[in-house]
Amino acid sequence: MSRTHHSSLSDRRRRFHRYPEPAWCEFWTTCRLVDEIEQIGVDALHVGPDAIDTTQRMNVPDEDTLTAWYERARDAGARQSVLEQLEGGNTGAVAVLERGDGPTIGLRVDIDALHIEESDSADHVPAADGFRSETGDTMHACGHDAHMTIGLGVLEAVKESEFSGTLKVFFQPAEEAGGGGKPMAETDHLADVDYLYAVHVGLGHPTGEVVAGIVKPLAMAHITATFSGTPAHAGNAPQAGDNTIQAASSAVSDLYGIPRHADGLTRVNVGRIEGGSVSNVVADETTLWGEVRGETTELMRYMQDAFTQRVEAAAAAHGCTVDVDVVSECPRADSDPELAAVVADTARGRHDVQTVLDSAEFGASEDATFLMQRVQEQGGRACYAIVGTDHPGDHHTPTFDVDERTLETGVDVLTDAIVATAAQRP
Amino acid sequence: MSRTHHSSLSDRRRRFHRYPEPAWCEFWTTCRLVDEIEQIGVDALHVGPDAIDTTQRMNVPDEDTLTAWYERARDAGARQSVLEQLEGGNTGAVAVLERGDGPTIGLRVDIDALHIEESDSADHVPAADGFRSETGDTMHACGHDAHMTIGLGVLEAVKESEFSGTLKVFFQPAEEAGGGGKPMAETDHLADVDYLYAVHVGLGHPTGEVVAGIVKPLAMAHITATFSGTPAHAGNAPQAGDNTIQAASSAVSDLYGIPRHADGLTRVNVGRIEGGSVSNVVADETTLWGEVRGETTELMRYMQDAFTQRVEAAAAAHGCTVDVDVVSECPRADSDPELAAVVADTARGRHDVQTVLDSAEFGASEDATFLMQRVQEQGGRACYAIVGTDHPGDHHTPTFDVDERTLETGVDVLTDAIVATAAQRP
């Protein structure tokens, strides 16, 4: 049974795809979501500072960046009255449907994009079909455009279904930066949630495959390290400098060399480096933007400690100091098998689903775990499902794209799962 | 004999100090110079594209940077008619005084500033006395503000002197980037220059000391290396990335480790690094802005070859490619002792000069050598003099400043040297 037309889901997703915004800068995106949600019609809608605990935000960009995206959204036609609520980067929304007695069920989708310049190759469908990113070197390269589309679709479909209970759809900002999960998890909106679903498309699973509940999302911390040294003229007094580019480079080499751990997966990355000014001055400031992950929170801590140890030593080697800042973190939280079973049952037997995996490991991190952990600690249950989609490029690369047939599958499977959960209370 | 009032020299220098602009962005500065030169009154004034060979420019910033500085200069009140001539970053000027028969004598001063944030300490005179940089993190941290002031002062003083011949003052852009010397050296303005002077303040020599002619300015090349790799999700597919931050960091470590050379001084620096986007994506592009120097042009080539070898190998180590671009270069050219003797004679015996060194080594690089080399190859003579100044911080650091008593000494010594040169034709 399909409740929404494929074409309208496609249109929605493409509209989001054309206007990607990075973490905490989802101004236009939030306004657009509000427009769509109001058109669907809900019982309550919480926006911006009403949707998140603004004091818990992590990894917020600087004022200039926020302002630039804010103004761009305004120029792009974002509704002024909504936009103003979001000022300072308080983005995101929570939509609530109340449909009589029954449990409170949440669905969390994320809404931010990445700093990646989208491919303009003729092979890349968004480029060929004219819905490539219009916001410069920012791109929906992880499928959050599809997630929002699914979130809206589920809202629409549940509203028209026999569902009895309360549905809350959490449109969460700043997932990529690891900074939005906690501020949303700590609001009262989560306090009465009995069951929580989260959804991701793709992740290497092809169209027609559904993973009912993932386990092992890696615990993660985003860390910046800012080295401070002493500038000097590189030609006539090189010895007077304390060289932060040398220090940061030593650190990078040592960071990737943190020993693998026998107890499970670990990861380390330095995704951005920036330092110094011009070629003839010894650089007196350099910053690394890095992250560590672990299969368990303990393993993540092992990596985090080793990260700090290495950047501090690299600073000392070159007479510099370093300021280490953990800008965001997310814990590990696994899917409850009882909820995963509901998803699996729902997915099996559908004409557009060929394969159902009861569970799969997740080699990445997700701050949905903050919301899942909150619900699980309250005695509720949580489940993170994957709806497979053929994607030509990997996630986080310029040629990433989704197979749009997935949108309908996602809406239908999650709607059915939510309806069944309300009925069965597993 | 003092021809100009100390206070007016100070005022001029402070005005320039307050508005530092980086290489090829000296829009306001050039306009200001034109105003001052017109007020002095000269026989010819060549501005922007008429002062340099625009096809020879090296190390020009990108369009956005040029535009931002251009607009800032306009907003700061730069004269529109002059400003328009400079569009696209064609800055600089050549002022010509014709005073009857005699040789053509040049004086070259440089006009650009550095990307350094000026100290706001109460100990730092420009901060305390209210003429600290007003253009953000850009600063006259090498004394070019003093050089321009001396250039204007000499123009004024020679005009009023018994000088017979032609004087050309070259206000050269983009010295710090190593990119302005060649475009100025290759114009016809140099074709008839018989004697060329260049001047620098400070460089570790105190107020009251003059170096008549420096030798051993280091040959230099500015080089950028841009690494290209493959992006990947750092959590779920780290092995799919070809990591340019790892490659660039390996390169930095190896670059500083290029062996010292027994034949003379060498230098290497990476003054800026920038790469990647966010912490959870393997960085697919990283750029290094570096430079190499050598006591001779051969030693500079040794360093340049070693630089290229190391960045290429570092790229290969991490499955990346690298594009190496030599953005600018300057040769070594020494002062002719005959001209240095004129400066020494002039400086000796002055009440404000305690020490005169016939020559000194110069541990840095200077693209004045392009102009010196041109004149020397034509059969003329060239001399690069230092007028000492007490400077609290080193050149290229946030607390650099000049002792303003030096301005008058600089104007007087150079004026007298120019007048004497025209008379003696050494």
Place this chain on the structure above:
Amino acid sequence: MSRTHHSSLSDRRRRFHRYPEPAWCEFWTTCRLVDEIEQIGVDALHVGPDAIDTTQRMNVPDEDTLTAWYERARDAGARQSVLEQLEGGNTGAVAVLERGDGPTIGLRVDIDALHIEESDSADHVPAADGFRSETGDTMHACGHDAHMTIGLGVLEAVKESEFSGTLKVFFQPAEEAGGGGKPMAETDHLADVDYLYAVHVGLGHPTGEVVAGIVKPLAMAHITATFSGTPAHAGNAPQAGDNTIQAASSAVSDLYGIPRHADGLTRVNVGRIEGGSVSNVVADETTLWGEVRGETTELMRYMQDAFTQRVEAAAAAHGCTVDVDVVSECPRADSDPELAAVVADTARGRHDVQTVLDSAEFGASEDATFLMQRVQEQGGRACYAIVGTDHPGDHHTPTFDVDERTLETGVDVLTDAIVATAAQRP
């Protein structure tokens, strides 16, 4: 049922413990094994070149090392007639018991020690009880002394049991160097083996725990990389050198930074480095002794390719060349569950076994996989079991030791498993 006295097992193990010999140098050890086996009485005994395919040996030490250990064994009283057969480092033995009709069952134990200096702390039982290593900085730090003891004990016990079939005990040399498994696997002694057992003590499993069959022994390759450069006087011609210590150090940093792989465990280590001569000469030769591992053979190949890529690039960065030599390899081979079930059944219910794990992962590598793979490819079955033992220090550290109660458990479990296998032919 205990077939041998605990004390005699202890004595045997301690005798081996006192005389550890490294890979391919197990001269005294092999002679001692021959003495013990002859005392037990077997139907056939193949020694040295008759026990291994000498052409397949990998990672053999140089002539001087072999000679030194040979002579030391002779001086320590090794039986001359046996010793002579082992000349050139052809060590190891295969003991055969023929006991009527039935399948041929193999048991493989390893016999070599490590280059580690044993702890002389009073807390370290071998030191306190007077059986610490007597061969300098070589030590049984992985339990092969226990393995040999178990091998002999099983031979003895099976001989006295109701066993029907043929038993072959493979005393394999050079496991630590990854070089002995293949030469033993390729002999005819394996050709008729229907079932193969291998055994290891400890590996983090405590006394009283048995792992019936391990899976995921990491595939592995040992690799040496020898850098060749150009020597030079470090004081008066540093630039004339091509510095292999710089090259090797760059390589080490890059090797540990090979990206973790999403498909499974990987490992890399450089366990030894040696290069150069004296401090004032640029080092013209440096060698790394490294290894890579992977959860699958493909992952091991990924690491091996990345290893080669990085050492070659590091050589190029410093003008050196490098010779990369894969000195030994071992594949991954898992335990067959049918045989593991026999071990589990045997172990369960014993008074000295509290816990039986059907299987466990093995975070290390083992060249027993060559023998297992041979038997499995022939249509036979193989199983690698762990007999837990409390060990104060980790394997491969100076305070490693075994709980000697384990020896009896090991003998009994394996004897019963072998007897049961012959009876059941699973």
Place this chain on the structure above:
Amino acid sequence: MSRTHHSSLSDRRRRFHRYPEPAWCEFWTTCRLVDEIEQIGVDALHVGPDAIDTTQRMNVPDEDTLTAWYERARDAGARQSVLEQLEGGNTGAVAVLERGDGPTIGLRVDIDALHIEESDSADHVPAADGFRSETGDTMHACGHDAHMTIGLGVLEAVKESEFSGTLKVFFQPAEEAGGGGKPMAETDHLADVDYLYAVHVGLGHPTGEVVAGIVKPLAMAHITATFSGTPAHAGNAPQAGDNTIQAASSAVSDLYGIPRHADGLTRVNVGRIEGGSVSNVVADETTLWGEVRGETTELMRYMQDAFTQRVEAAAAAHGCTVDVDVVSECPRADSDPELAAVVADTARGRHDVQTVLDSAEFGASEDATFLMQRVQEQGGRACYAIVGTDHPGDHHTPTFDVDERTLETGVDVLTDAIVATAAQRP
């Protein structure tokens, strides 16, 4: 005038060349020198502990190495009675000629060889003519064989000359290791020396060129850094290790990257590295043998401090500790121009000397500076001369050789200089 036959000088030099011995192991060499000196006939001869202050020795090899070279010397026929005096590595000799009234003049030559394997190429004269090194990978690759020959030749020639005064020839051990200069400088033999000469062949100066007195011998320190970490099984517990090979490699990269210094020449080298045991154990001990040099003692200290800072930080980065040991040092000491003038006068006009340089810079280090400094501090004068020699390979390389015509030039120039010095007392 030639006082000795070229052929006998050649024979002597070749005999020494065939039997090179490293620092503090010059057992055979010292015995041979004693034989030769006794044959010449001197007034006093001080050997071993009588020639040096044994408590001041630096960089002495371990007992095993000393014993091996001692026994080799005995087996090679060194005179037993002399050899016994040298036990424990107390090598070297001082020969004294007393020839009536006059000043005491010293000549210092060094006697040790290097750990370099000599070329066996047909182009290499020692190989082609059968006097290649017979002591394995040790070689007279710096010309000390020629120095000893010159020392003996001067003794012989001065004895037969009109010289009036006292001549002391110092046959100094352990120059290459930087450890022998100080122990010889601190003996009473130096207390009455008025004039001291030292001599070196080659150093890039061709046959027929003499440098009367070198200036700027680099100050130097030899430093070892021994990293201690924690061993671990590289396969199943990599995270348990504290990896000294990683630490040492990071240190090497950082050491070569110590900034060049604007005040003058600096040098750094790591000439030897050794660490770890086998490939599958995380290495718990690694040692670097390094050195630093500076154009002044201050610059050497700058490098020494930077060396320590970097190895300590590298250790900290990898959880290791490091023990830094300055094994030897030598100061800078320049030639006195008065003595250099004597050498220059002597050399000029000789048929076998085409070029005389009054002075030259010396890009290397020399512990002759300890003796020079002692004499200069006492009010005496010192001079270090170079006798040029064509050398096919650089110093400290396998193809180094000397042009034997140089031997006679060296003997004659120094003899004449010593005789003239005694007469003129400059």
